[in-house]
Amino acid sequence: MRNDVMRILEGPAQARLVTALAGRGATDLREVEPVVRRIVNDVRRNGDRAVRRYATSLDGLSKGEPLRVPEAELQEAWGQTNPELQEAIKQAASNIRRYAEWQAPKGKDKEWQHEIQPGVLVGQLVRPLESAGCYVPGGRYPLPSTLLMTVIPAQVAGVRQIRVASPHPAQATLAAAAFLGVREFYRVGGAQAIAALAYGTEEIPRVDKIVGPGNRYVTAAKKLVAFDCAIEFLAGPTEAVIISADGDPACIASDLVAQAEHDPDALCIFITTARPLATRVQKEVQKRTRANPIAAQSLSRRGAILLVASLDEAVGTANRIAPEHLTLPAVLAPAVQHAGSVFLDEFTPQAAGDYISGPNHVLPTGGMARVRGGLSVLDFVRVIACQQVSREGIRQIAPSGITLANAEGLKGHAEAFRVRCSHA
Numbered sequence: 302m303r304n305d306v307m308r309i310l311e312g313p314a315q316a317r318l319v320t321a322l323a324g325r326g327a328t329d330l331r332e333v334e335p336v337v338r339r340i341v342n343d344v345r346r347n348g349d350r351a352v353r354r355y356a357t358s359l360d361g362l363s364k365g366e367p368l369r370v371p372e373a374e375l376q377e378a379w380g381q382t383n384p385e386l387q388e389a390i391k392q393a394a395s396n397i398r399r400y401a402e403w404q405a406p407k408g409k410d411k412e413w414q415h416e417i418q419p420g421v422l423v424g425q426l427v428r429p430l431e432s433a434g435c436y437v438p439g440g441r442y443p444l445p446s447t448l449l450m451t452v453i454p455a456q457v458a459g460v461r462q463i464r465v466a467s468p469h470p471a472q473a474t475l476a477a478a479a480f481l482g483v484r485e486f487y488r489v490g491g492a493q494a495i496a497a498l499a500y501g502t503e504e505i506p507r508v509d510k511i512v513g514p515g516n517r518y519v520t521a522a523k524k525l526v527a528f529d530c531a532i533e534f535l536a537g538p539t540e541a542v543i544i545s546a547d548g549d550p551a552c553i554a555s556d557l558v559a560q561a562e563h564d565p566d567a568l569c570i571f572i573t574t575a576r577p578l579a580t581r582v583q584k585e586v587q588k589r590t591r592a593n594p595i596a597a598q599s600l601s602r603r604g605a606i607l608l609v610a611s612l613d614e615a616v617g618t619a620n621r622i623a624p625e626h627l628t629l630p631a632v633l634a635p636a637v638q639h640a641g642s643v644f645l646d647e648f649t650p651q652a653a654g655d656y657i658s659g660p661n662h663v664l665p666t667g668g669m670a671r672v673r674g675g676l677s678v679l680d681f682v683r684v685i686a687c688q689q690v691s692r693e694g695i696r697q698i699a700p701s702g703i704t705l706a707n708a709e710g711l712k713g714h715a716e717a718f719r720v721r722c723s724h725a
Contacts, residue, residue, distance in 0.1 A: 306600045307557070307571065307586045309579050311608040318605060322568070323621040327667040328537035330521040337492045337521040344496035349504050355493040360439075360468035362488060368504050370475065370486040378475035390477050393657045394449050400659030401457040405678040414687070420694025426685040429459035432506070433681055434498035436466050436513030439490055441595075443471030450661050451513045451676065452481050458681035464508055466494035490515075495522035499530035512676055514663055533680050534673065537666040538566035540625035540641075541651060544615045544633065546574045548647055554585030556628060556651050561596035561604065569604045570622065572615040579606045623670040626651045641670040692725040 310318060330337075343351040349368070356362040379387070405411075406427050414424030435451035438444050448465060455463050465483055467474055468490025478486050487505055489497065495515075501507030510531040511523060523532045541560035543553055557569045573579050583606060590597035609615050616636045619627055623639035631645040641664035642654050655662045663676035690698065699718040706714035 306590055306597060307569075307583045307604045307606050309576075309583060309606045309608060315605075315607050315609075319607070319618055319621060322570075323623075323668070325668055327535045327669070328517060328520060328566075330517055330524060333517045333521050334525070337518055338525060340492040340518075341496040341499075341522055341525050344493050344502070345500045348497075348502035352489055352493050352497050352502055352505065355491065356468070356489045359493070360488065360490050362469075366488070368487050368489055370470070370478075370488055372479075372484060375475050375479035375483065375486060378472045379479035381472065382476040386473060387476070387480075389657075390445065390449070390473075390480055393446065394453060394477075394480065396657060396659035397449050397453045397661070398457060400661075401454045401678050404454075405457055406682065414689075418694065418697045420691035420697055422689040422691075422694075424687045426687050427682050428685060429461070430455075430509045430681050430683065431460070432462035432464065432508040432510075433460045434464045434466060434508035434511040434513075436490075436494060436498075436511060436515055436519060437470070437474060438513075438515050438519075439468040439470055439474070440516060443474050445471070445473040445477040446656050446662065447513060448474055448477045448483075449481070450663055452478070452483060454661065454676060454678045455512075455681045456481070458678045460681050462506070462508070464498060464505070466490065466498060466505075468494070490519070492518045492522035495519060495526060499526035510681070512663065512680060533663070533676055534665050534669055535667070536663065538568065539563040540568040540622075540666050542570045542572065542619050542622055542624040542627050542640075544572045544612065544619060544627075544629035545578065545647075546612060547578065550578065550581040550585045552647055552650075553582050554589055557582075557586055557600065557604065558589045558593060558596045559650070559652050559655075560626060561590075561599035562593055563595075563599075565595055565598045565602070567599040567603060568624070569600055570607060570624070571605075572607045572609055572618055574609055574611060574615065576608060579608055582606060623668045625664045625666045625670065626654070639671045641665045641675050695721045695725050 340355060411427050412425060414422050417423045433455045437448045452463055464485040465478055466487045466489055470488055495511060497505040498508050498511050512533045514536040520535050524535055539560050543556055545553055553571060561567045561569050571582055586600060590600060612633060616633050620638045625641040627640035628644040628651060634645055637643055642660055644651050654660055661675040661677060665673055699722045702718045703715045
């Protein structure tokens with residue numbers, strides 16, 4: 302039996318791996334950043350001419366083919382999609398939309414106003430972004446699911462202008478866009494798509510925020526434009542951690558292989574207290590990767606099985622790793638602190654979150670699950686602070702405001718309080 306896929310680790314070797322994973326950061330982009338910087342700057346200076354040049358050489362755009370996909374072509378793609386896939390898209394979209402609607406701020410939680418001191422009202426307004434760019438990968442695997450996951454939360458939030466960019470989009474991706482009523486779809490990808498969305502060209506208007514996963518070139522471009530155009534986060538290769546002491550080896554192995562096939566750099570970790578289960582999962586993984594070279598490569602390079610003394614230690618280890626995907630028994634869920642998305646019990650495949658259950662599959666990687674969750678409606682709204690001070694209120698807060706302003710040496714700030722007090 303080969304032992305290069307999903308090595309079983311314990312003791313010092315395991316401790317070293319967990320320490321390294323706990324300290325990992327985002328994807329190392331240094332190798333591609335010089336190229337990406339040139340592309341971004343070229344698009345920023347030369348607009349559509351540069352976008353078209355890169356789209357032709359890198360995205361397979363035909364000479365003379367428009368960057369924007371005509372709406373008739375989107376509708377044609379939907380009409381040519383087989384009924385089974387149409388129904389799958391409808392079910393996934395329905396669940397994603399319902400989940401997003403439950404997430405959306407509403408009622409008293411959305412906009413409120415309270416009297417914080419007599420005569421001093423404070424509150425918040427919630428407004429959607431005006432525009433958003435949704436990047437949908439079109440490389441090794443076309444991802445119509447990512448179109449659903451990025452466009453639907455923006456629609457639920459109330460974003461009026463939603464622009465999708467995807468290189469050589471598959472029919473299923475165009476069909477999903479048509480079903481959702483997307484009107485602006487651009488067949489351009491990579492760093493050139495991110496630059497066009499961030500800075501705008503004659504054919505591709507700029508957006509307020511760019512969301513969606515992509516390869517290293519896309520991620521590096523999002524990093525470079527982030528001070529000029531908002532992004533959600535920098536997403537790297539897929540990550541999966543599974544915790545089980547008595548689960549079905551086939552179910553566990555199938556989840557590991559499923560996430561590993563995304564990318565040769567995917568991180569897949571199984572944590573267990575049971576050595577026999579560790580061995581059985583290892584055998585199942587090896588069997589299931591024989592016909593899946595990408596998963597085999599990923600699990601050989603970045604796959605491991607960790608033997609621990611207790612399930613409490615297993616959850617603690619997972620919290621240190623802060624993975625994108627985390628599967629564990631439901632009874633352990635209260636102990637979870639850091640994870641992008643959580644999958645409870647044996648009949649919840651991580652693939653359910655990738656496609657159909659409703660929660661978003663655009664998730665933080667590289668340890669960013671310590672500080673945020675996945676893409677949501679909240680990424681497409683802005684919370685605006687609001688305050689209103691009456692004559693009585695200015696008398697309540699002015700003395701302290703003046704004192705603080707004087708302590709900072711900002712005399713004009715102090716005067717702004719004084720002049721109002723004199724009229725109150």
